[in-house]
Amino acid sequence: MSLLEVNHLTQQFGGLKAVSDVSLTIEDGELIALIGPNGAGKTTLFNMLTGVNVPTSGEIKMATDKGQVLINGKRTDQVAKLGMSRTFQNIRLFAELSVLDNIKIAMTSNTRENFVETMLRLPSFYKKESAIEDEARKLLTDFQLIRYARSTAGSLPYGLQRRVEIVRALATKPRLLFLDEPAAGMNPEETADLTAVISRIQKDYGVTVVLIEHDMSLVMNLAQRIYVLDHGSLIASGTPAEIKQNPAVVAAYLGGEAVAEG
């Protein structure tokens, strides 16, 4: 059973078909890239998969401990609790809170504190809080962010904010992690750091990663399989080597004549 199974997914905004009849599968442990020219519908597809948008038609099924679960129609937070997490194209950190609190917030749905122990500050409350604190600090240490633990998230430089956002998504303990243009606006050095972070998430944490990216060197370095989207439809899929050779992909990026010539 695939981790994620998407069948004939369509999203219509009024007269515009932003995503039309997309079917794809994601296997457990894969690192997949979703590429395509601007306006191809990549983010719309992400938004449907993570429950932000409700698809017009089609179905999304995710494998969980309790068997396959239909995702569409579920709220974003319910989808997140099933083990799907994401970052955003334009960074969405809890900007005025500390980096540590950002991570702790992501751990909310995996922890329990009842009302009585919270109000009376019972020993069990402190025990749970320090467990949360330790786990959050461990994650930050793991990704070289611990020295910013008390900094306000919004005050960090751009590259670090991206990294905090990825670590925050990881803190929800996802099985499937969506990264929406993680390398956008980064310099080559930051991109190299990011590449290392993403491949560690896949290898060390065993998380399946799906990323949207325009930076082709990053995509070709990291991705095991690539899906190409153009004008809302899936036009190709395959390994990086196959995609590079695919005439339809070249046409989508360079214009129609490329096909005529090729």
Add this chain to the structure above:
Amino acid sequence: MKFNLKANLIWLGIMVAGFVLIDAAEFTGMVNTFIENAMVTVGINIILATGLNLIIGFAGQFSLGHAGFMAIGAYATGIMTQNMATPLGFWLSVAVGVVIAIIAAIIIGVPTLRLRGDYLAIATMGAAEIIRVVINNLKITNGPAGIFNIPQFATWPVVYVIMCITTIMIANFIHSRAGRAVMSVREDEIAASAMGINTTKWKLAAFVFGAATAAIGGSLHASYLQTIAPGDFGIMNSISLLIIVVLGGTGSLTGTVVAAGVLGVIDTVLQNFGTLRMVIYALALILIMVFKPSGLLGRWELSFKRVGTSKKKEVVDQ
């Protein structure tokens, strides 16, 4: 753990010291009825405004309906203690007020908390008006005339202790998993829900908690002043609580306590100025907002834990 204990003991010390100080002032006769009235008003305002700050400053939901929930508590106490004029009756009435306020907050909150910003403000304002109009037209609440001769159980020590308890409860709520979830909703709702946080649930939790403390404040108000009328719980009351929250700093409990105190002092001093009072009061507000737009304390909180731990932890971090 060790620092928590130390910090908690310091807080306890401050609260006991405050109590002893007021008690000594009462005992030596430094406090006349007028000043005591002002002090109790400050105490009740702190109870009401910290709850409102939880809704506005921490959950980021702009509510203008706080006086409505206050009215529920006030009338619960007004009506019940007239029939049951014992301390037990008073505490029972506080509990009944809280329960009704929680139910009302859920009924009001579920549909209105979908709204944002100014729309939410108008909707909650309308909801509070509905509560007031209902009270105005019921027989059991004695209509527009209000209720007189409510037995006084809420003396200043009662108000002081309740003020400490509700403030501690709200602070405990904020510094927990629940508080972090609530603040994430304020910061970015879309990101919060992507992190598995049920934003509707946590918005409602903060709203209901704030409403419950408002009902407690209302009960104390009724029992201390011994007279209530629907006119006491109009939109102007919600706004004067909002002023305390904004002045102290939205998202700072310390700020709310300080602002309630400062405004109480200004109000008391200005009593001598007659009609000029409101002009000077307004002027003071404008000046503070011009020179300190984030409120007196912004988001700063008085904390003894940070003083104890910060240095040690940072070294480890590096």
